[in-house]
């Protein structure tokens with residue numbers, strides 16, 4: 001079980017430079033242990049800034065982010081692949097930073113390499129990886145130790161369909177273990193995360209408790225059965241065409 005905490009934005013303000021406008025103003029919000037918070041909002045609204053403040057990558061200019069748990073997994077929108085390491089060397093170094101060494105480090109790395117399909121890329125340099133593969137390395141490093149807070153910035157970007165299906169599973173595993181997940185999503189793919197709480201960032205202001213989309217009186221609700229492997233792609237296509245995905249459920253045998 002990870003060490004979970006109730007992460008709080010307390011009157012948090014942020015701007016990138018002294019003379020720049022505020023990217024976020026007066027954020028007051030709480031992420032409870034075991035919660036999945038989806039951060040919605042247009043390009044440039046401030047989602048990444050909010051996530052970086054939550055992860056501790058950025059420090060607030062005013063106010064504070066309080067009670068961040070000891071282990072925070074941070075997956076940026078673009079994994080910085082311009083580093084002179086192979087996948088294996090990088091993950092070993094990240095495991096050591098997290099206090100994992102020897103056989104414990106190897107077994108965690110093996111597990112995530114296998115799960116994310118990174119086997120054939122293990123001994124390649126990060127700079128030689130495709131964007132999607134580099135994203136998977138970014139995901140693996142964040143999960144080597146179960147995080148009390150997992151922060152995912154647009155995790156679907158660049159991932160292949162097998163890895164996209166894994167994202168909701170990973171989120172569910174982290175929350176089941178008591179960790180919280182904060183995840184940004186500008187394409188509305190989040191429908192595949194049941195029970196998620198929704199926040200919206202609009203012009204630097206964070207609105208919490210955004211209701212899930214409801215059908216309008218003129219709507220017709222279609223129920224579709226889609227092969228599991230294709231579900232994410234179908235949802236992405238439907239969202240891109242302007243349809244709203246209300247609910248996703250899995251029929252269990």
Ligand SMILES: Nc1ncnc2c1ncn2[C@@H]1O[C@H](COP(=O)(O)OP(=O)(O)OP(=O)(O)O)[C@@H](O)[C@H]1O
Pocket residue numbers: 016023041042043044045046047048049050186201
């Ligand atoms: N490193 C930076 N330096 C200066 N301004 C920045 C920097 N990063 C972001 N900004 C500005 O801060 C504001 C919020 O950007 P942010 O990246 O948080 O938005 P976003 O909602 O995540 O957008 P996107 O979906 O495009 O990633 C924007 O006006 C952006 O131009």
